[in-house]
Amino acid sequence: MSQDTIPWSREEFEARLRAKEKYYHIHHPYHVLMASGELNREQIQGWVANRFYYQITIPRKDSAIMANCPDRETRRKWMQRVMDHDGYGDDPGGIEAWIQLGIACGLSREDITSLRHVLPGVRFAVDAYLNFARTATWQEAACSSLTELFAPTIHKQRLAGWPDLYPWIAADGLAYFRKRVTQASRDVEHGIEITLDHFKTREQQERALEILQFKLDILWSMLDAMYLAYVDKKPPYFNIA
């Protein structure tokens, strides 16, 4: 066997997945501005309104994964993700918490839920995630959720920074981020287990890295669209009279 066809050990494979952090959207210029307090009110509102489209797509994406998964034990665990976002019983869930974040930033519920601020580039990127989950195998789709490996850090960064950087945002609006720190860590334990168990050959392991990169591309492209619209002030058709 030549060197590049020998499968990586479980540890090496996991380390290579984790090394993808270097492409996480925490490093995108839009996010860097956000984390240093340099976004204005309209730019924060634009981000929250656009990200709402991601938030409402996540439980559809997770339901698509379950629809493709014949393994009951996996579905029993995966179901929690849908409930986290849609809510269950007395818990209004993450989508409602995101709306509360938007309201805390000065948007109305209707501004957010109408999707009128969602940029085409953000819509296309998010739709690509949903379409991937619908058509890929459930293990590949599970692997694509692994950007969540890097999410607790980004949520904690906002929780630590926003109260001082953006004092005009009501503090109770940040509840979504607080909840996600533990939810994302739990999700990722399951996602990584599926990935390490399923992608065994070197070719499959390399495929897993490509899938993770595809998901990183989605998150990065969403912020590219927002940067062009809200920082460069060149939203679609800006130059058309």
Ligand SMILES: O=C(O)c1cc(C(=O)O)c2c(n1)C(=O)C(=O)c1cc(C(=O)O)[nH]c1-2
């Ligand atoms: O705010 C963020 O930066 C961020 C990133 C990600 C991610 O890395 O995909 C998720 C979330 N938040 C999030 O809140 C969330 O519920 C979530 C679910 C998933 C997924 O792929 O299943 N990613 C993310």
